[in-house]
Amino acid sequence: MNACVTSFAVSCESEYRTGVRTLQREQELNRFLAEVEKRALRIAEISLRDRDEALDLVQDAMIKLARKYANRSSGEWTPLFYRILQNAIRDWHRRQAVRNRVMVWFGGSGNEDNDYDAVAAAPDPKGRTPDELLQSREAMxxxxxxxxxxxxxxREAFMLRTFEGLDVAGxxxxxxxxxxxxxxxxFRAVRSLRESLGEHWQ
Incomplete structure (x- = not known):
């Protein structure tokens, strides 16, 4: 009888610890996703030039990371997440290319939304004159x-290294x-940007 009670108590304690670890893991993953969301959305938005589509891809990438890789070490999450996102961006571009070919074939335009502006308005930095602010916005x-x-x-290499701050291995x-x-x-991205941006490059 005592052995059964002891066994039950050990089992309950084990389940409790497992539950605590699972909860802590979920909280850690949620913090990671909250931290990465804005940067990921910016990267996707620049790549797609469509904020709604970019938001959908980022959310899908977050869901896939949580479902498939939540049990991986937290140090692996960043490169895994961006691999999922970059694959989704490539798939989106392939689908758009097919759609555009079909639309051209039937005499339509593959991209009718020409008024999209990928650059979100930045908040006014303190201490800048209107001219300086305008130059900064134009440069960005x-x-x-x-x-x-x-x-x-x-584009992928530049954004992941510069915007997200991943090292070469990541x-x-x-x-x-x-x-x-x-x-x-x-290297090629930086060289191209220097050539195209000229005096705006820093």
């Missing part, structure tokens, strides 16, 4: 337009390529 707009026009792999994991490829794509 120029950067985002130039980044959006980079070849896909260069970027390679997110992009699904070698570290050498990341360095090449990033």
């Amino acid at each position: 707009q120029g950067l985002e337009v130039a980044v959006g026009e980079l070849p896909t792999r260069q 970027t390679a994991t997110a992009m699904g390529c070698s570290e050498g490829s990341v360095k090449t794509h990033y």
Whole structure:
């Protein structure tokens, strides 16, 4: 009888500890997703030039990360999340290319939403004159337009390294390529941006 009671108590304690660990893990994952959401949305928005589509892809990527990789170490979440997101962005572009070809075939336009502005209005920084503020906004707009026009792999490497701050290894994991490829794509992206932005490049 005592052995049964002891066994039951140990089982309950084990279940309690498992439940606590699961709850802590969920809270940690939620914090990660909250921290990464704005940067991920910015990256997707520049890539797609459609805020609603970008938001959908970011949310889908978050759901996939939570379902498939919640039990991975938290240090793996960032490259895994961006790999999911970059794959989703590539799939979206492939679908759009097919849609555009079909629309052209039937005499329509594949992209009728030409008034989209990918650059969100930034809050006024303190202590800047209107001229300085205008120059800053123009420089940022120029950067985002130039980044959006980079070849896909260069854009991915630049945004993951610069916007998200991933190191070369993390970027390679997110992009699904070698570290050498990341360095090449990033170098070419920086060179192209310097050439296109000129005096605005910093």
